[in-house]
Amino acid sequence: MTILEVSNLGKAYPLKPAAGALFRSLLLKRQAVQLDEFWAVRGVSFSLSPGESVGIIGRNGSGKSTLLQLICGIMPPTEGTVQRNGRIASLLELGAGFDPDFTGRENVFLNAALLGLTAEETEAKFDEIAAFAEIGRFLDEPVKTYSSGMFVRLAFAVASHVSPDVLVVDEALAVGDARFSAKCIKRIRALRESGCTLLFVSHDVGIVRTLCDRALWLESGRPVAMGDVFTVTSKYMERMFEDTDDPPASLPDVTGNDEAVEPVRPQLAPLNHWGSHVGSIRRWNLRALSENASVVEYGENVCLEVEFTAPAGFDPAHLAVSLSIKDLKGTDLLVLSTHDENRGAFGGISGACKVAFEFVMRLTEGKYLLVIALEDRSTEAIQYFEYIEGAHYFSVTSQARRFGLFNVPVAVSVSKS
Numbered sequence: 001m002t003i004l005e006v007s008n009l010g011k012a013y014p015l016k017p018a019a020g021a022l023f024r025s026l027l028l029k030r031q032a033v034q035l036d037e038f039w040a041v042r043g044v045s046f047s048l049s050p051g052e053s054v055g056i057i058g059r060n061g062s063g064k065s066t067l068l069q070l071i072c073g074i075m076p077p078t079e080g081t082v083q084r085n086g087r088i089a090s091l092l093e094l095g096a097g098f099d100p101d102f103t104g105r106e107n108v109f110l111n112a113a114l115l116g117l118t119a120e121e122t123e124a125k126f127d128e129i130a131a132f133a134e135i136g137r138f139l140d141e142p143v144k145t146y147s148s149g150m151f152v153r154l155a156f157a158v159a160s161h162v163s164p165d166v167l168v169v170d171e172a173l174a175v176g177d178a179r180f181s182a183k184c185i186k187r188i189r190a191l192r193e194s195g196c197t198l199l200f201v202s203h204d205v206g207i208v209r210t211l212c213d214r215a216l217w218l219e220s221g222r223p224v225a226m227g228d229v230f231t232v233t234s235k236y237m238e239r240m241f242e243d244t245d246d247p248p249a250s251l252p253d254v255t256g257n258d259e260a261v262e263p264v265r266p267q268l269a270p271l272n273h274w275g276s277h278v279g280s281i282r283r284w285n286l287r288a289l290s291e292n293a294s295v296v297e298y299g300e301n302v303c304l305e306v307e308f309t310a311p312a313g314f315d316p317a318h319l320a321v322s323l324s325i326k327d328l329k330g331t332d333l334l335v336l337s338t339h340d341e342n343r344g345a346f347g348g349i350s351g352a353c354k355v356a357f358e359f360v361m362r363l364t365e366g367k368y369l370l371v372i373a374l375e376d377r378s379t380e381a382i383q384y385f386e387y388i389e390g391a392h393y394f395s396v397t398s399q400a401r402r403f404g405l406f407n408v409p410v411a412v413s414v415s416k417s
């Protein structure tokens, strides 16, 4: 069963005619001026099953908000259809579904009624909503006196407490402080765990990876790829790194189906490889008990050796080799760089070199991937000669059952106070 079915969805806006064309048309009283169209979104198709979560990514103006508005029925599509099979709660427009002259309390009932709740159902959830919003006595003030942050708190509190089948959130509206943002993310996670479907727009790839299983990448209103969140966001970041305005050449033009991008297969190396390739990383080896270790024991001494060729003519004082260990969602868990540990280590070198990082494995049981990069650190923004994401995949095992991502040596003492 699908909870949301989006088919060939598109939204076109008329473009204003050029001033000369309008004038000529009026003067000559000819037929109406032909208006050009601008497609903010076009050719988007996908379906969502209950409990799935999709992050929508894309640069500014790529059509993310327009797509969400079409999906929620806030505006009609120019072409295509949206079939909704459940209660959709959305957080898209500041103040949508709120009456500025009503108090916060009254608006909770109004907003919940628009989402299909009876007054009794809202009454039963009211205390929870009020506690989540944390706006205190302002609950009985008209919402026109609210700051945008207070507005969002109340709107999110309602949307996330009406037991939605689908929660649609445009993160651009998350104007709350860091603590409230963290609270919202925790709440979204809890809703997901209880089976709620999520559609989430964000510029923050890290949050999309944390909250979503799949990602849809839009470019100029068109879908570029949809599929496994890590794979699609990696391709997107690679594209952002290249940072040109040409349409992406590396991925096929697709209509939002999942076959566009292969799901992550951690056994396959590398997931991503980009950079200017002026210098090159030639070989690497994660040595634990064995060469190219695919299993590392917690507490084991680990050595990563990276062989590379320094870019010809580049000042080696600004050269750095870095490694990152990520979880399979792409979160950086450990980042080590010669730039931080031994800055200027490459002063005076040229041609083929080797660098070794030695450390004790303190990550607990799990599957991880390794990123290796050859970097230009001459400016604050890192430029990559080579960036190899998924250069190596390995698991960490542990004799003792340990919880948490890290397990560090700790001394515990007990005394009478």
Ligand SMILES: Nc1ncnc2c1ncn2[C@@H]1O[C@H](COP(=O)(O)OP(=O)(O)OP(=O)(O)O)[C@@H](O)[C@H]1O
Pocket (backbone or CB within 6 Å): 013, 040, 058, 059, 060, 061, 062, 063, 064, 065, 066, 067, 172
């Ligand atoms: N009412 C409108 N009339 C004409 N063009 C519009 C209208 N609303 C949006 N657009 C255009 O449609 C395109 C997509 O806008 P949209 O807001 O959906 O992008 P977005 O990906 O959400 O951007 P951002 O990341 O900046 O929020 C943009 O070029 C925008 O200028």
